[in-house]
Amino acid sequence: xxxxxxxxxxxxxxxxxxxxxxxxxxxxxxxxxxxxxxxxxxxxxxxxxxxxxxxxxxxxxxxxxxxxxxxxxxxxxxxxxxxxxxxxxxxxxxxxxxxxxxxxxxxxxxxxxxxxxxxxxxxxxxxxxxxxxxxxxxxxxxxxxxxxxxxxxxxxxxxxxxxxxxxxxxxxxxxxx
Amino acid sequence: xxxxxxxxxxxxxxxxxxxxxxxxxxxxxxxxxxxxxxxxxxxxxxxxxxxxxxxxxxxxxxxxxxxxxxxxxxxxxxxxxxx
Numbered sequence: 001x002x003x004x005x006x007x008x009x010x011x012x013x014x015x016x017x018x019x020x021x022x023x024x025x026x027x028x029x030x031x032x033x034x035x036x037x038x039x040x041x042x043x044x045x046x047x048x049x050x051x052x053x054x055x056x057x058x059x060x061x062x063x064x065x066x067x068x069x070x071x072x073x074x075x076x077x078x079x080x081x082x083x084x085x086x087x088x089x090x091x092x093x094x095x096x097x098x099x100x101x102x103x104x105x106x107x108x109x110x111x112x113x114x115x116x117x118x119x120x121x122x123x124x125x126x127x128x129x130x131x132x133x134x135x136x137x138x139x140x141x142x143x144x145x146x147x148x149x150x151x152x153x154x155x156x157x158x159x160x161x162x163x164x165x166x167x168x169x170x171x172x173x174x175x176x177x
Numbered sequence: 178x179x180x181x182x183x184x185x186x187x188x189x190x191x192x193x194x195x196x197x198x199x200x201x202x203x204x205x206x207x208x209x210x211x212x213x214x215x216x217x218x219x220x221x222x223x224x225x226x227x228x229x230x231x232x233x234x235x236x237x238x239x240x241x242x243x244x245x246x247x248x249x250x251x252x253x254x255x256x257x258x259x260x
Contacts, residue, residue: 001242001245001246001249001255002249002254002255004246004249005249005252005255007249007252007253007254007255008253008254008255009254009255009256009257010254010255010256010257011256011257011258012178012181012256012257012258013258013259014258014259018259028230049231050231053229053231053232053234053235054231054234054235054238057235057238057239058238061238061239061242078259081257084256108178108180108181109180110179110180110183111180111183136218136219136222137222138222138223138225138226140226166219166222
């Protein structure tokens with residue numbers, strides 16, 4: 001749309017795994033440890049899927065707006081314009097991307113005022129907790145995710161505040177320690 | 178995106194949040210102008226549980242283009258995200 005209007009365009013990625021890189025596969029294969037060549041092949045395969053699945057609808061609209069068709073739908077959708085990585089550096093590390101000019105901005109926080117008293121109380125009760133947020137992510141089993149998070153926090157010996165978001169995880173205090 | 182829009186407003190710019198229709202109340206609760214850019218994002222994520230992701234995404238393209246065509250009139254810059 002920015003191209004149609006003739007104005008600048010930025011695309012914000014909330015995590016580095018969405019940006020093409022030889023260091024990681026596309027997010028659909030994110031749980032697999034693969035080498036650079038396999039990662040590159042996986043990105044190419046997903047590009048092919050996106051172009052086949054979305055290309056006709058995307059280019060149909062572009063034609064209506066008198067814009068040239070795009071050859072690669074995934075690359076167009078995820079890697080156009082000034083790319084911003086709105087993620088904490090300590091979570092992103094120092095990834096090397098296959099697309100140029102990615103600007104790491106740090107996470108964008110919305111000031112929502114004070115915390116609920118029970119969260120505030122938990123934070124004050126011991127060492128600073130780690131926050132894990134699930135935002136708009138949905139999962140097949142919220143109970144399994146909940147068990148996994150508790151297990152992970154216990155293994156890592158960290159106090160943890162979990163932002164359940166839309167995950168439908170059961171909410172409550174598991175163990176104040 | 179709300180954080181960005183609020184900060185832009187604080188710096189004297191005007192920012193409209195174009196988002197799925199179910200975010201209208203949330204956006205307007207911050208006093209920001211809202212423009213619908215597609216149908217419910219909640220339904221989108223729900224559908225992704227049972228249908229292939231790209232198929233669900235393809236069904237959004239018409240609504241997104243139509244919505245953004247309206248939202249981008251008299252706009253100087255577009256900041257987009259998959260969220």
